[in-house]
Amino acid sequence: MGGAGGSQAGGSNPLGGLLDMLTKSGLADQAQSWIGTGDNQSVSGAQIAEALPDEALQKAAAQAGVSPQ
Incomplete structure (x- = not known):
């Protein structure tokens, strides 16, 4: 598996960028549950x-193909 960071900001690894944003927003445990084994933790739209x-x-x-809301 490659590293989540990527060497080019934003473009080379969108998943890594998403994980970074979620981690910085206090959702690290939830995001890690989605890529690990076991139950996925939920997050709200907000x-x-x-x-x-x-x-x-x-x-x-x-x-x-959905609304941002």
């Missing part, structure tokens, strides 16, 4: 909206 910059949230929603 927690995700707070963790991600608006531009990232808009882009992710557009790619998934």
Whole structure:
């Protein structure tokens, strides 16, 4: 497995960038539960909206075909 950080800011490893944003927002345990074994911990939409910059949230929603809300 490669490192989560990536050498180029934001572009080379979007998952690593997402994990960094979630960790900095106090959601490290939840994010780690999604990539580890065992039960996944939940987060609310409000927690995700707070963790991600608006531009990232808009882009992710557009790619998934859903509303940012």
